Amino acid sequence: MKKQFLGLLLLLCSAYATSLAQSTPAILPGFTAYAAPAEEGVNISQRRGVVKWNDANTTVHFYCHISNPGSLKVILNAKADAAATVNIAVNGENKNVEVPVGSEFSDREVLKTKIKKAGFYDIAVSGVKKSGDVFADINSIKLEGSATKNIQFNPKPWRRSASVHLNYTPPAGKEVEWFYGEIKVPEGEDKVGTYFMSCGFHRGYFGMQVNSPTERRIIFSVWDAGGEPETRDNVKYEDQVRLLAKGDSVVASGFGGEGTGGHSHWLYNWKAGNTYKFLMHSVPEGSHTTYTAYFFVPEHNEWKLIASFRAPKDGKYMGHLYSFLENFSFENGNLHRKGFFGNHWIKTPQGEWYPLNTAKFTNDATARANDRLDYGGGADGAWFYLWTSGFIPANAQRGDMFEHTPNTTPPVINLPKF
Template sequence: MNKKTFLSALLAIGLFATHALAQAPAVELPGFAAYADPAEENVEISYNKGVVNWTGNGNTVNFYFHAATAGSLKVVLLAKADADSKVSVSVNGIEKIVSIPNSNEYTNIPVLQTNIKKPGFYCVVLKGVEKKGNVYADVKAVALSGTATKEIQFNPKPWRRAASVHLNYPVPEGKNVEWFYGEIKVPEGEDKLGTYFMSCGFHRGYFGMQVNSPVERRIIFSVWDAGGEPEERSKVKYEDQVVMLAKGDSVDASGFGGEGTGGHSHWVYNWKAGETYRFLMHSVPAGNTTTYTAYFYVPEHREWKLIASFRAPKDGKYMGHLYSFLENFSFENGHLGRKGYFGNHWIKTNSGEWIELTKAKFSNDATAKAKDRLDFGGGAENGWFYLWNSGFKPANAQYGDLFERPATGTPPVIELPKF
């Protein structure tokens, strides 16, 4: 091979490699990871079948992704219908109406091509336009191809909850945490259904407030059993079970399973966004057990209310691993943003010393670690720590980030009811 031929061969190889790298593989956004807005009504997002039973056009069906690379993007629906129908598809400011054929099999239906100009979160939005049968479409997936799919991110799993995020509070070495105090304030509009704002967590349990339904909110306190049983409390040996010692008036208490097992208590209370709520934990070790007691300050009554007291076996320690967290536990609205403020956390040691907790280390759960979701974060502002998740906006914190808030220097005044 002469020199000219050799150089030509190298150039051809280089051009081929560049072309191959530019052509990112096609991806499929699965139907089971979609969300319906404003609510999952007249449509079902099925774990096995994707988008099915789509009978109404009062909502949209949305597929979210994050484009890491600018470039071309081609959109194809994998869909079918029980009779001819039409569906609107929009992304990146472009909208097309496509026909869904009557078929028993899923069909590849080309929709549109657009140019993604900058990296960021995008959404493919489907809306029913016309139908002759019962449904607008069953959608198995939205297929994307083109150079913009290079390093694309989307949720490939039917786990449609947002990533859980945590604030971990360092405690000075050698200090025994007998009391743990904290406050929560949820901004108006951030109190979405299916959200748990947890103020005072520790190595055996957690204590906070939750949005359970449009008409019910709860104060929740739980303590885990020993033994490590992941699901069924009936399998937990008696000597490993948490025992309830007391509970407050109108508080419901029982065992729980499904996320580990243990003792659960809750009080139905209509807490309000924009208000500040106070939480207090107490721990008393005795032998190889520890009694954990939770109190909630009821502002309307201007007094502390006992939620519950549990004795935890195979423990015998004061509280450790202190933390707060924000959790979205509902699948249907895992795309809606949530934010909570956590602050004024203090501990009181077994020797009576109050210590203010002004630093917090950020962490997140397996959903974030697997990069199934990228929309989460936290920080410190206006004298509070804060956590947020969902909303499909860029993360502003990474695992291990350390936040700090200004000290108030004034420990809480606690006057517990006497029995």
């Protein structure tokens, strides 16, 4: 009898623990939200969440991934300066709710819904009417119910999506004097705040960027020695990368904030749908190496010098070859972006060309922390591809190997004479 009682007690405790686990609320902070069609008429503050929301055409979105179908209750934690109503929509259901008026954030239960399948869900908050300055200042969206078990969402104010990489391995024993690659960005995938990097190596990176609706750049940078993370003024002279040359209209300077080093960029209105060519050159000289980047300008049918930097405490050819796709803007870290990377080759100091037909997929700390689950890559014909964001399921995992149709014809390079 005692054993039966003990077994019943353990069963009840287990059921109670399971119930607690299932009903643990998930709190999606206001600072993780995104605004659409753009972050205008609202501000997403890292400290205060959703504030200054006064535009009825702007919708605020919170995203999560639900892996355990079940019941879900949505609670709005917000305040307004005067009577206001917002609409909250999720899982095909929506409901209007009056926002608490006052100086303190308060909860308002909005709706209950039944999640029938696992996947990403968008909790969309839109303005209905207001009598004051704002529709709502939103501190958080609280979710309760069995569907919150093992729920995933980004709990941090870092609203960029995960960065994804292709890592290439040259043939064993071959030194890399030249590194060639191409990029093609599909139409519509060239979102503002995206860097498509073709030719990366152990000291730098070279690719193209979308900086604003009206500005695009070709960017080449080389890191200093010494490991200073933020401020170049802290880097010793003997550890600093030095600019040796730059192309016409190229801007060159130092940089900090992501390590430090020498930066160069050329304003160039590259277009989605076109293929662009990149070429890196390395020349070791004692304990230094000179790195030079060239970009092929299709309108002129010629290679353009971007810049040449001399890197201290190096003295070797290029290693750790890679490409990457990065979303560097916070405001639109919810928007999908994709790029194709292909026809990568290396050339040795002996003049031998070798294709890079295989690549290892990796990602950054955002992905490794499971803050974002929407990323991937693969091979498609003669191209590799990388994508990030959009809140769709990942199609690749860290360490996956990709192989595309073999490159067969080395590039023909006719560089300008100086």
